[in-house]
Amino acid sequence: MKVLVLNCGSSSIKYQFFDTERQAVMAKGLVDRIGMAGAVLSQKREDGDDVRIAGEILDHTAAIQYVLGMLLSENHGVIKDKSEIQAVGHRVVHGGETFSGSVLIDDRVLKALYDNIELAPLHNPPNIKGIEAVKNSMPDVPQVAVFDTSFHAKMPEKAYLYGIPYELYRRHKIRRYGFHGTSHRYVSERAAEKFGKDISELKIVTCHLGNGASIAAVDRGVSADTTMGFTPLEGLLMGTRCGDMDPSVVTYVMGKEGLTLAEMNTMMNKHSGLTGVSGESSDMREIEEAAAGGNKRAQAAFDLFCYRIRKYVGAYAAAMGGMDALVFTGGIGENSPAVRKAVCWNMEFLGIEFNEKKNEEGADVVSTESSRVKVYRISTNEELVIALDTMEIVGDK
Ligand code: ADP
Numbered sequence: 001m002k003v004l005v006l007n008c009g010s011s012s013i014k015y016q017f018f019d020t021e022r023q024a025v026m027a028k029g030l031v032d033r034i035g036m037a038g039a040v041l042s043q044k045r046e047d048g049d050d051v052r053i054a055g056e057i058l059d060h061t062a063a064i065q066y067v068l069g070m071l072l073s074e075n076h077g078v079i080k081d082k083s084e085i086q087a088v089g090h091r092v093v094h095g096g097e098t099f100s101g102s103v104l105i106d107d108r109v110l111k112a113l114y115d116n117i118e119l120a121p122l123h124n125p126p127n128i129k130g131i132e133a134v135k136n137s138m139p140d141v142p143q144v145a146v147f148d149t150s151f152h153a154k155m156p157e158k159a160y161l162y163g164i165p166y167e168l169y170r171r172h173k174i175r176r177y178g179f180h181g182t183s184h185r186y187v188s189e190r191a192a193e194k195f196g197k198d199i200s201e202l203k204i205v206t207c208h209l210g211n212g213a214s215i216a217a218v219d220r221g222v223s224a225d226t227t228m229g230f231t232p233l234e235g236l237l238m239g240t241r242c243g244d245m246d247p248s249v250v251t252y253v254m255g256k257e258g259l260t261l262a263e264m265n266t267m268m269n270k271h272s273g274l275t276g277v278s279g280e281s282s283d284m285r286e287i288e289e290a291a292a293g294g295n296k297r298a299q300a301a302f303d304l305f306c307y308r309i310r311k312y313v314g315a316y317a318a319a320m321g322g323m324d325a326l327v328f329t330g331g332i333g334e335n336s337p338a339v340r341k342a343v344c345w346n347m348e349f350l351g352i353e354f355n356e357k358k359n360e361e362g363a364d365v366v367s368t369e370s371s372r373v374k375v376y377r378i379s380t381n382e383e384l385v386i387a388l389d390t391m392e393i394v395g396d397k
Contacts, residue, residue, distance in 0.1 A: 001395070002026075002084050003387045004071075007091040008130030010122070011035060013063050017071060017078055017085075018387040025383070026078040027071060031063040041066050043076060051076045060129040064137050088134050088143045089390030091182070091382065092127045094120035095147030097173060102150065102389040105131055105143040113145070119173065120231075144390040151181030152216070152223040159225040159319075176234075178226035180208045182382040184216040185223075187329045190378050192221075194364070195325055203320040205313050208380065209339065210330035211239040211282065215309065217316035225319055227312055233268060236312070237305045239282035242272035244308070277301035284332045284339070306342035313343065317350055323373055326352065328366075329380040340366060344375060 001021070007014040016028040029043030039057035044050050051070070057063050071077050071085070079085065090105075096116040103109050110131065117124045127145075134143055160176040161169060168174045184206045191206070192199035199221040206216045213236040216226040227235025227243075237243045254264050275282040278301035280290050287305075290298035317323040327333075328340055337359045344354040344366070351372035359366040367375035 001086050001391045002079070003390050004067075004085050004088045005091075005383045005386045005390070006088060006130050006134070007383075008060060008126045010126045013060065013067065013130060015067055016383045016387070018384070020387050020391045023384060023388075028383075029067070029070065031057060031066055033057075034063050035059060041070060043070050045076065045078060049076055059133075060126070061133040061136050064130070064133040068137060082138065085138065085141055087390045087394040088138070088141055089386040090127060090131055090143060090145050091148070091386055092145040093123035093148045093179070094177065095145075095149045095153075096177070097153075097175075099145070099147050100150055100153035102144055102146040102386075102393055104393050105145050109145065119177075142394045144386075144393050146182060146386040146389050148179045148181050149177045151185040152176075152178030152226050154222045155225060162230075174230055176226070176229040178214070178216070178223065179228045179232045180212070180214045180216075180226075181223065182385045183208045183329060183380040184214075184218060184226070186382065186385050187327045187376075187378045187380055188216075188218040188221070191325045191327045191374075191376050194376055194378075195374055197324075202324045203317075203322050204325045204327060205316045205320075205323055206327045206329065207309060207313070207333050207343075208330045209236075209309070209328065209333035209336075212241070213238045213330065213332070215312045215316065217320050219320045225316060236308050237277070237301070238273045239284075240270050240273045240275045242268045242276065274301045274305060277304060284336055288336070288338055302338075302342075306339055309339075309343045310347075313347075314350065323350065325374045325376060327376045327378055329378050334377055334379055335362075337362065340375075340377070 003018045003020055005016045005018060011034045013031040017026045019026055024046060027043055027045045029041060031041045033039040034057050040052060040054050042052040055066060057066055071079055094116050096119050098112045113128050131143055162174060187206050188204045189199060191204050192202050195202060204218040206218055208214050212232055214226055214228040217224045233241050235243050250264060274287050278287055278298040280298050281287060287298050287302050291302050313326060332339055340359055344352050352375060353368040353371035355366055355368045364377055366377055
């Protein structure tokens with residue numbers, strides 16, 4: 001089946017056009033600066049063809065028209081007719097408590113997505129715009145929503161409730177949802193394959209470490225707990241997000257610095273994390289470089305980042321009553337030997353025997369042969385999961 005996978009942001013649309021039989025990406029591209037001056041579409045085709053066009057792309061509907069035009073283009077396209085697009089799969093950030101799995105989008109689902117906007121006011125509206133845009137341009141093509149939250153939908157109550165009055169959960173649905181679910185699901189399944197056992201027999205801790213970062217405890221194939229919470233702000237230190245802290249800091253800082261709710265929110269989401277602690281950068285490569293050059297605050301940011309991961313790895317091993325595999329993924333998890341080393345160093349008591357040489361080489365397995373806990377480096381592929389879920393759901397229709 002040929003599936004178009006879309007990840008729609010407020011001013012950008014990332015797309016990948018899949019041939020699911022070959023599990024191959026025939027073309028992938030980005031429409032950037034939607035609604036702004038200098039809007040541009042760039043695409044790479046499977047055979048290496050590379051193209052970039054500028055245009056006046058005022059909204060998401062226009063952007064989808066550009067994507068279709070490119071996929072159909074004589075010189076740079078991959079299809080001859082629009083009807084070759086058999087389904088569209090969307091990454092949707094927040095499914096709330098309504099969706100515990102991927103779904104075919106109909107009017108009822110679309111309404112439920114609108115109802116969930118309040119939970120993800122930054123992310124869900126552009127996802128919905130993308131769905132509406134496809135509906136306008138290709139009304140007969142089935143669309144599927146794949147949620148960042150749904151893999152975590154089976155978390156037990158003790159993992160998702162917060163210690164605040166229960167009425168707040170009832171009234172406003174304040175609870176842990178968790179994010180990056182598609183990635184945690186994909187890499188835990190790959191880890192089980194590498195381990196050579198069925199995922200239903202394994203306890204796996206998955207670390208998705210990119211600009212946003214989260215860890216999940218995947219207990220026999222089910223997400224039992226995860227570090228991101230009501231929003232993606234909780235848990236690990238991230239590029240620009242603060243992660244865990246005493247909630248009293250919020251009210252105290254707002255009082256001391258005279259900040260509004262919006263300003264405090266921006267401070268915690270955009271000016272904290274690696275950026276805030278180091279004062280240098282949100283980019284781990286630059287943090288590592290600055291730390292190597294003797295920059296103490298960059299070193300502190302690096303240490304804080306890795307220390308939190310270590311804490312959660314231990315916590316989740318305890319929560320699951322053991323751990324068979326530890327997985328690193330995301331831009332940092334896949335590419336930073338220094339972070340993996342700082343997390344896995346001196347963890348023999350948990351069954352991790354770290355292989356420094358393999359780690360430096362960027363091998364797929366960075367634990368020793370005899371290590372009881374296997375440590376894997378696995379490239380995530382959220383788009384492939386979306387394409388395959390879409391195929392399955394549309395095929396089942
Ligand atoms: P996003 O969450 O935006 O998808 P990515 O998963 O691409 O982000 O991760 C981006 C992060 O990965 C950045 O902090 C970047 O510095 C880091 N990264 C990429 N390559 C390396 C590397 N070789 N060493 C350390 N960090 C790296």
